[in-house]
Amino acid sequence: SQKIEQNSEALNIQEGKTATLTCNYTNYSPAYLQWYRQDPGRGPVFLLLIRENEKEKRKERLKVTFDTTLKQSLFHITASQPADSATYLCALPGSSNTGKLIFGQGTTLQVKP
Amino acid sequence: DVKVTQSSRYLVKRTGEKVFLECVQDMDHENMFWYRQDPGLGLRLIYFSYDVKMKEKGDIPEGYSVSREKKERFSLILESASTNQTSMYLCASSRSGTGIYNEQFFGPGTRLTVL
Numbered sequence: 001s002q003k004i005e006q007n008s009e010a011l012n013i014q015e016g017k018t019a020t021l022t023c024n025y026t027n028y029s030p031a032y033l034q035w036y037r038q039d040p041g042r043g044p045v046f047l048l049l050i051r052e053n054e055k056e057k058r059k060e061r062l063k064v065t066f067d068t069t070l071k072q073s074l075f076h077i078t079a080s081q082p083a084d085s086a087t088y089l090c091a092l093p094g095s096s097n098t099g100k101l102i103f104g105q106g107t108t109l110q111v112k113p
Numbered sequence: 114d115v116k117v118t119q120s121s122r123y124l125v126k127r128t129g130e131k132v133f134l135e136c137v138q139d140m141d142h143e144n145m146f147w148y149r150q151d152p153g154l155g156l157r158l159i160y161f162s163y164d165v166k167m168k169e170k171g172d173i174p175e176g177y178s179v180s181r182e183k184k185e186r187f188s189l190i191l192e193s194a195s196t197n198q199t200s201m202y203l204c205a206s207s208r209s210g211t212g213i214y215n216e217q218f219f220g221p222g223t224r225l226t227v228l
Contacts, residue, residue, distance in 0.1 A: 043219030099144040099215040105155035
């Protein structure tokens, strides 16, 4: 069955550094991959989508890569700020084209001033 | 500004009670979803609806039912609440259609405690 893995350990970095989060998947060839941000006690908020034929996507300080050979996406936040502290979830479409998504468990990022 | 709203942010119920969680979206989305989120287990899909009166079981439907009588409203029902249903419940909606990449919009969540 499809499986998504994100590093369950929290990532602690210093303000101004680049944060890199990883999303790996198996038994799957998704047409796209999405990243969401979730703050404590809140619902996830969509950040970026990258399609299978795109290697890289950028939005302001965010950059996402998608390597379909490695079955991996990397999510980068450059010049990180304490306000970037949150949990970041990756999501892939379900096997049927119904609109369902499968979410990873998320990685918590803590940016220290 | 697009919005998904949920009827309560916090809810405390007793074991055996019937519980209704309401979700409303104002984006005219076809798809609506109910998830629960627990530490270490991530987001798990309870039920999914792709149209009015249409529903599909998710990964953990046991102990839950849903109702979608109007396009904008999707209700989650706990027929007889149990302590293992204490969780954060999240509603989401998305568009449907070929070539649509189905970004989901989430509500703020309802933290349900069953005593």
